[in-house]
Amino acid sequence: xxxxxxxxxxxxxxxxxxxxERRLTAYVMTFVPRxxxxxxxxxxxxxxxxQSFDQFVAGTNFGAWARQAAFNRILDxxxxxxxxxxxxxxxxxxxxxxAVAFERSEGLMDARFGRLxxxxxxxxxxxxxxxxxxxxxxxxxxxxxxxxxxxxAATYRVLSRIRLALRDxxxxxxxxxxxxxxxxx
Amino acid sequence: xxxxxxxxxxHWVELLLDDxxxxxxxxxxxxxxANDSDAQDLYLQLRYLDARLLLDGVHxxxxxxxxxxxxxxxxxxxxxxxxxRHQTISPTRRFIGVLAIVAVFPxxxxxxAMPPRDVPSVIIAEITDSSDAxxxxxxxxxxxxxxxxxxxxxxxRGLVTIRFKSGAEVILESPAELQLETAMRGTLHAGIAVxxxxxxxxxxxxxxxxxxxxxxxxAFAVIVDASRNVSSIEVLAGxxxxxHAKTDSSRRLFKQQHLTATExxxxxxxxxxxxxxxxxxxRDVPSDLSFQRVTTAMGHGRDATISRGFVHGHKSDGxxxxxxxxxxxxxxxxxxxxxxxxxxxxxxxxxxxxxxxTLQPSGLGFASRVSxxxxxxxxxxxxxxxxxxxxxxxxxxxxANLSGATELDTNQVQKIGRFVVTRGQQYGQVAVExxxxxxxxxxxxxxxxxxxxxxxxxEERENGLVHGFASRTNAAAAPPTLLIRAESAADRx
Numbered sequence: 001x002x003x004x005x006x007x008x009x010x011x012x013x014x015x016x017x018x019x020x021e022r023r024l025t026a027y028v029m030t031f032v033p034r035x036x037x038x039x040x041x042x043x044x045x046x047x048x049x050x051q052s053f054d055q056f057v058a059g060t061n062f063g064a065w066a067r068q069a070a071f072n073r074i075l076d077x078x079x080x081x082x083x084x085x086x087x088x089x090x091x092x093x094x095x096x097x098x099a100v101a102f103e104r105s106e107g108l109m110d111a112r113f114g115r116l117x118x119x120x121x122x123x124x125x126x127x128x129x130x131x132x133x134x135x136x137x138x139x140x141x142x143x144x145x146x147x148x149x150x151x152x153a154a155t156y157r158v159l160s161r162i163r164l165a166l167r168d169x170x171x172x173x174x175x176x177x178x179x180x181x182x183x184x185x
Numbered sequence: 186x187x188x189x190x191x192x193x194x195x196h197w198v199e200l201l202l203d204d205x206x207x208x209x210x211x212x213x214x215x216x217x218x219a220n221d222s223d224a225q226d227l228y229l230q231l232r233y234l235d236a237r238l239l240l241d242g243v244h245x246x247x248x249x250x251x252x253x254x255x256x257x258x259x260x261x262x263x264x265x266x267x268x269x270r271h272q273t274i275s276p277t278r279r280f281i282g283v284l285a286i287v288a289v290f291p292x293x294x295x296x297x298a299m300p301p302r303d304v305p306s307v308i309i310a311e312i313t314d315s316s317d318a319x320x321x322x323x324x325x326x327x328x329x330x331x332x333x334x335x336x337x338x339x340x341x342r343g344l345v346t347i348r349f350k351s352g353a354e355v356i357l358e359s360p361a362e363l364q365l366e367t368a369m370r371g372t373l374h375a376g377i378a379v380x381x382x383x384x385x386x387x388x389x390x391x392x393x394x395x396x397x398x399x400x401x402x403x404a405f406a407v408i409v410d411a412s413r414n415v416s417s418i419e420v421l422a423g424x425x426x427x428x429h430a431k432t433d434s435s436r437r438l439f440k441q442q443h444l445t446a447t448e449x450x451x452x453x454x455x456x457x458x459x460x461x462x463x464x465x466x467x468r469d470v471p472s473d474l475s476f477q478r479v480t481t482a483m484g485h486g487r488d489a490t491i492s493r494g495f496v497h498g499h500k501s502d503g504x505x506x507x508x509x510x511x512x513x514x515x516x517x518x519x520x521x522x523x524x525x526x527x528x529x530x531x532x533x534x535x536x537x538x539x540x541x542x543t544l545q546p547s548g549l550g551f552a553s554r555v556s557x558x559x560x561x562x563x564x565x566x567x568x569x570x571x572x573x574x575x576x577x578x579x580x581x582x583x584x585a586n587l588s589g590a591t592e593l594d595t596n597q598v599q600k601i602g603r604f605v606v607t608r609g610q611q612y613g614q615v616a617v618e619x620x621x622x623x624x625x626x627x628x629x630x631x632x633x634x635x636x637x638x639x640x641x642x643x644e645e646r647e648n649g650l651v652h653g654f655a656s657r658t659n660a661a662a663a664p665p666t667l668l669i670r671a672e673s674a675a676d677r678x
Contacts (some may be wrong), residue, residue, distance in 0.1 A: 025240060026240060027233075033204065094219055095221075113233075115236075116237060136239040164192065164195045
């Protein structure tokens with residue numbers, strides 16, 4: 001990248017980051033439960049990516065490079081905040097295993113997530129409403145329980161079932177529940 | 186991993202996401218995922234799914250049932266944990282704003298220092314037409330009828346019409362990239378936008394990397410040549426104020442006046458820059474702005490599938506299914522019926538029209554087992570039969586229907602046009618337009634028109650795809666649509 005002038009380099013960086021922004025954000029959120037923490041880590045990561053952009057080799061995998069940088073910051077963050085945090089945290093060993101597992105299936109997951117809207121649309125109407133309350137209207141589980149006239153425990157259960165169904169649909173595991181072939185004619 | 190284990194992990198993930206998992210449960214979860222790669226994958230996929238659902242909230246808008254959008258997040262016990270998860274999903278949106286600027290480092294620093302904003306989930310616009318559009322990567326849904334919140338739209342081919350909630354209409358001509366910011370403002374990063382602004386939206390602004398055009402009445406065109414970082418603004422009717430981004434200088438332009446905004450200044454000229462001149466041929470486009478949209482979900486509109494035989498389980502909510510089956514399997518024949526309520530079009534003469542269907546996977550049969558398929562659209566000329574009902578219509582009673590998969594009573598219908606769905610195509614839009622359609626609509630006397638669609642291409646192998654088209658009840662895709670331009674509307678120009 002060194003032969004590029006400052007503006008070209010900035011443009012190239014902006015372009016690459018724009019392409020990978022959503023996936024990088026989702027990656028950090030996968031490892032960091034609290035969004036405020038994820039936001040901080042993302043900010044630091046992006047600044048770090050820019051500052052070390054000279055080291056990025058054009059044409060190589062920007063996504064993997066950015067995830068590695070983000071993961072290093074996640075580890076730093078855990079060290080910094082770990083002792084003072086009230087929140088439960090996986091061991092370093094466990095989180096590193098997860099990072100390796102993520103890289104193993106990243107391609108599969110990412111390619112499949114284009115199906116998300118389709119899979120949400122296929123949910124039964126009540127489940128779609130719950131997804132909408134949760135993710136579009138930012139309702140808490142307590143509020144969803146009240147709105148749907150369910151207990152909080154039942155709401156957690158239904159949310160977990162919805163999430164599994166969406167995951168199976170996205171990854172097309174066990175077949176698309178509505179996919180039927182015409183009978184052999 | 187058995188189903189019980191899967192459900193247990195999913196339940197723990199749910200509690201973890203909500204910060205409600207106990208220390209004992211957390212320890213159990215860690216033990217399960219420590220060495221089991223399937224459990225690790227499942228855990229990661231569920232967490233990644235949560236992240237994507239949070240980030241893709243705008244996409245979900247197209248699939249959601251009717252729920253109020255303006256509810257505030259608060260609970261009786263003051264628990265704001267869920268709200269907190271959502272309030273910081275802003276980096277994507279914050280980032281996109283930066284794309285408006287030619288990237289220079291100081292800007293990046295300013296952006297990163299900006300405080301987080303709330304998620305802008307408010308609907309600010311709608312895609313009202315999409316002519317032969319091929320989309321590039323977008324943050325927003327792209328089907329006709331999609332409700333749009335703030336975000337970016339990028340189109341590689343074709344034309345797209347976006348109606349902002351303020352009433353302003355923007356036609357994007359590809360290749361183009363538009364950032365939707367509020368109901369009164371967008372930023373064109375590249376390409377051509379033709380803007381028509383009703384009185385209710387005076388002040389509507391289209392920004393470019395070098396300037397912003399503020400409407401003071403009617404219509405203007407904006408062209409951004411991103412490679413040269415130059416914008417051109419031309420007034421088609423009325424008055425527009427143009428402000429330069431860098432110098433803050435401004436000019437007022439009137440009909441047929443235009444100017445060019447470079448990075449350094451505003452250049453007034455009577456002739457557009459040579460290399461932009463050809464692009465201003467877009468002036469022909471505004472006639473499209475006066476298209477009115479009618480769907481089968483409006484008024485007395487209807488749509489339905491009729492099947493020759495009852496096929497258990499072979500129904501699909503939200504879709505109209507059409508099929509011309511293999512010889513000898515006639516019970517699988519299906520035709521589509523579409524009725525539009527034209528009362529909103531009043532008695533004006535139709536000058537141009539387009540009948541648009543949105544393809545959706547039916548989940549029935551295999552796309553690979555059918556070749557390119559040709560469909561014919563017929564208009565029902567026997568108006569006495571326009572009153573068919575979705576509850577009672579079937580193969581025997583459907584207007585003009587005859588027994589063959591493509592057969593209709595030619596005394597009761599007229600051919601409107603054809604479209605082709607290529608092999609493997611299960612998304613996108615197909616359309617029919619032309620004089621036959623215009624004549625058919627102008628011949629209508631009862632404010633109701635019925636179209637019948639049949640598949641001409643017969644299946645040559647078993648298990649072929651049943652073609653699905655979004656119906657008026659489809660949760661995600663645009664319903665069958667008629668776009669109509671009435672003569673008097675065109676005359677306004």
